[in-house]
Amino acid sequence: MISFGDRLRSVVDAHGRLCLGLDPHDSLLQQWGLESTAEGARSLAMTALEAAHGRVGIVKPQAAFFERFGAAGYAVLEEVISTARAAGLLVIADVKRGDIGSTAAAYGEAWLAPGSPLESDAMTAVAYQGLGSLDPVIALATQHGKGVFVLTSTSNPEGRDLQQSVSGSGRSVAGQLARDVAVRNAGASGWGSIGVVIGATESITASGIDPVLLQHTPVLGPGFGYQGSRLSDLASVYGVASGSVIPTVTRSVLSAGPAGLAAALDEHRAELESA
């Protein structure tokens, strides 16, 4: 069994580390001339997958934009995920799930268990109930060569008060969580399989996160392009952790429309390479 961390590294070595977000939200559907339906979301996502093929190695569908269409939206999401995986793309399901005990295990089962209709390569998770509450998800991921990215520090200003609260250790909530995740990756020769999600709008040290800890921890970095940060800012935002960052672009690519997708992706890849 190859670990998720090693699979992620292989994909990055082969295709670069840019990740394309798949967010069929209403303003994009409208711009693309598509209906706000499960079928519209399918059309946008499938077209994006075609442009992604050969240009990026990782895609990140955002579950919320499919869930709003109920079972019909989930049928489309199943198809999007399996099509992407069949094409060799690594799929990170952006679901931000979190709970405890058997409920947490059920979320892990939904998104990571081999043979599950929504089986992805990794999922994002929320640890408001403590990183330990995600143990059933992490155990399932490790068992099956899957990954979990734990929401740690986010780019939205409303998140600052909570994420900067001071935990018993004296570290910020975000800093403590990043450290706890890094501890779980200790001993990995390359990347471990438990990652963090750290938004890209300010230096991560301002969030109380020690970037030195993240050498073996993959960092999913949303918010490039659209939310204000540029791919050329990678080093100033993530410091010595920059080498572990999987930067994600979504709206700055998707808003180029079906005809402009490929060029927008190429442009972002070039910007990342020259960074």
Place this chain on the structure above:
Amino acid sequence: MISFGDRLRSVVDAHGRLCLGLDPHDSLLQQWGLESTAEGARSLAMTALEAAHGRVGIVKPQAAFFERFGAAGYAVLEEVISTARAAGLLVIADVKRGDIGSTAAAYGEAWLAPGSPLESDAMTAVAYQGLGSLDPVIALATQHGKGVFVLTSTSNPEGRDLQQSVSGSGRSVAGQLARDVAVRNAGASGWGSIGVVIGATESITASGIDPVLLQHTPVLGPGFGYQGSRLSDLASVYGVASGSVIPTVTRSVLSAGPAGLAAALDEHRAELESA
């Protein structure tokens, strides 16, 4: 438009405040002699709804146990939710969703928008990205007479370090969140429409939550019966906020099996009434 807080009050006045959780997890399915499939989950949930009818006014399906069956599980969840609502039961979708901006809005749309396939009366949400990140969900809820219960303090020990971290105000993360929610309910004559989820295993003052603040804030209290607290402990756990608590029982009822459900519910109701 009747607000969710007022609807919740009417239901509680008519049927009492006990809430039945609908968690078709594997060990229960097995105990009931059901397959671990979407159809098995349907059978358990539908049987539980029949027992709930006339005995409780509120049910809380746990999305994770349906999501693990993908689109097929969501089709069942749609049916469970609409059947419950058609029978006059108030449905709180236990989904613990959270995100920012248009993604948060999409989650609100999925679970609260009138006409959505998964339309419920309220949903649970997570505020790791700050209560303000849930504003699009709260706005949608308020507009349509729906409710949002924000995960505040949970019963699992792994959650303590994060939830007890000290925010800029000097309050604990949990205490600050409870207060921020209460502020949003200020001015409600009865219950407001934004609630909190507070687990029932210790006194809530130990979590830094001031129960006096919660007079107009509905409190969803999971963990009764199975996770260690008894309904007779309500006053000692929630103090002066006890009157705002919607206690939820799940496994202690569902584990009674199809034949014992009604009696188990009656027993819990009697225990609650004598508390």
